[in-house]
Amino acid sequence: MGGLGSGRHYYWNTKSTTDNYISLDIRKWTRKKLLDPANQFSCRWSRNGAEFSSISVFVAINKVILSYRNRESDGDWKDYNYCVKIDWSACSYGGKRPWFLCPAVGCGRRVAILYGGAIFACRQCYKLAYKSQSETAANRATRRADKIRERLDWEPGILNGEGLKPKGMHWNTFERLFNQHQQFVHSSLMGISDRFGLYSGLIDDFL
Numbered sequence: 001m002g003g004l005g006s007g008r009h010y011y012w013n014t015k016s017t018t019d020n021y022i023s024l025d026i027r028k029w030t031r032k033k034l035l036d037p038a039n040q041f042s043c044r045w046s047r048n049g050a051e052f053s054s055i056s057v058f059v060a061i062n063k064v065i066l067s068y069r070n071r072e073s074d075g076d077w078k079d080y081n082y083c084v085k086i087d088w089s090a091c092s093y094g095g096k097r098p099w100f101l102c103p104a105v106g107c108g109r110r111v112a113i114l115y116g117g118a119i120f121a122c123r124q125c126y127k128l129a130y131k132s133q134s135e136t137a138a139n140r141a142t143r144r145a146d147k148i149r150e151r152l153d154w155e156p157g158i159l160n161g162e163g164l165k166p167k168g169m170h171w172n173t174f175e176r177l178f179n180q181h182q183q184f185v186h187s188s189l190m191g192i193s194d195r196f197g198l199y200s201g202l203i204d205d206f207l
């Protein structure tokens with residue numbers, strides 16, 4: 001089993017598949033100039049043409065407020081509304097670049113990408129929670145995703161992004177495996193993140 005892994009990222013895009021598991025990349029937000037204070041935008045994720053998740057983002061000074069609904073493991077919907085702090089570092093070529101501070105309890109790491117399950121957290125939080133979990137649905141989903149990664153000759157570890165189609169594999173087969181992979185990754189992250197709590201990143205902190 002590859003676990004969550006770390007290392008290179010590959011990106012694969014075609015017109016037919018825009019599916020992805022949920023992650024927030026602050027570099028993309030910067031490129032799209034979304035981080036102006038008081039700006040609001042939403043992020044949506046779809047699978048096989050159907051939206052399966054969306055969040056609203058409100059930009060404040062040095063923080064963003066995330067709002068979304070998420071279905072709990074018992075099937076009930078829960079509303080989430082909390083802030084993720086933003087920190088800045090100087091760029092060598094001038095200017096400054098933003099980072100998320102991971103909102104999971106006891107973390108606060110400075111990261112470019114937060115991964116979504118029930119709450120958004122950094123790769124390291126997922127790794128730690130993953131290591132300490134016993135045989136659960138999330139664990140099985142992770143393993144099944146990793147099996148597909150092996151078949152596709154992708155780098156092990158579900159947070160390592162998507163790779164390319166292996167030579168000689170039919171596109172239909174590839175797309176089927178690709179979609180299954182994304183669903184397993186999503187289930188895995190949802191299950192693992194059940195263990196996370198938020199530090200103080202509640203809406204009170206913003207008001």
Ligand SMILES: [Zn+2]
Pocket residue numbers: 102103104107108109121122123124125
């Ligand atoms: Zn973290």
